[in-house]
Amino acid sequence: MKTILIAGGTGFLGKSLEKYFLTLNYSVKILTRNPTKENHIYWDAKSFNKWTDSLENTEVLINLTGKSVDCRYTTKNKKLIYDSRINSTTILGKAIQQSKNPPKLWMNASTATIYRYSLDREMTESNGEIGDDFSMNIAKSWEHAFTKIATPTTRKIILRTSIVLGKKGGAFIPLKTLTKLGMGGKQGSGKQKVSFIHELDFVRAVEFLINSQKINGIFNITAPKPTINTILMKILRKKIGIPFGIPQPEWILKIGAKIIGTEPELVLKSRNVIPERLINEGFKFKFHTIEKTIQNLIS
Secondary structure, three states: OOEEEEEOOOOHHHHHHHHHHHHOOOEEEEEEOOOOOOOEEEOOOOOOOHHHHHHOOOOEEEEOOOOOOOOOOOHHHHHHHHHHHHHHHHHHHHHHHHOOOOOOEEEEEEEHHHEOOOOOOOEOOOOOOEOOOHHHHHHHHHHHHHHOOOOOOOEEEEEEEOEEEEOOEEOHHHHHHHHHOOOOOOEOOOOOEEOEEEHHHHHHHHHHHHHOOOOOEEEEEOOOOOEEHHHHHHHHHHHHOOOOOOOEOHHHHHHHHHHHOOOOHHHHOOOOEOOHHHHHHOOOOOOOOHHHHHHHHHO
16 A cells, blocks of 8 residues: 655645545555644654654655744744744655655645736746745745755655635635625735635646656646636625625725734735646646636535
8 A cells, every 4th residue: 555644734735635545545644743643643843753764665745834824924923934844844855865765756835826926927837937025935945945955766846836725625715704794805906816726636636746757846736727806706606696795905905814813915916827737747627717616616
């Protein structure tokens, strides 16, 4: 039985991967600070311990570790966001280098937010323009920490993942709640591009990359057709059956974000990201459009 080891795998994406790969008869183990299940292994994401034994003869290591960016960007939180990503990536790399039988593949999370704000230009792996602010610089540092680690016998892939929409987690839950409360109008100008991916296509893309044994490097993990915020909210209202949605101008979003302890850029940034490499490698999406995605999630 092939083993997949997921570092930081107790969140939404980790649970989605665990559920999916268990159906494919993989053995799935989780590295976590708070073990609660039989397949959980304790680690603190920054130092060596017995968890390093779990790397031996593992088919795939997937690192999702990192403090959520759904918070205020205070000095303390900025440090936690940075350290959680860099420390976990660095210690995993060192552990792989010391393994007698290291994982065949190491996949490390990154984010589609690494690209600059764009309303018109499509950002692909080959020609995307990397931005320069806190979120983008975190992503750059994260990827640099990953790429600088030499792992001669372990293939490496960076997952630049967009917003993942799922029935039981991710951004879809708060968006659906807002819509049901009558607050499902456009957010900000409503013109900002929204790159997204259905949770099933996310886990299928990971499976595809695992099975494509000759490819490595950076992959945008996102649906091939980004939408815009206005259309996203319009379709959501239609599918839920809510006839109206109060718009939320930028100034209200900024106040609201401060009240609930998050940052407005999470909904105001225009992410116009295309999965060029996945498409060229032959991956077939089940949910190409936002309408098909929401229809499935609502049903």
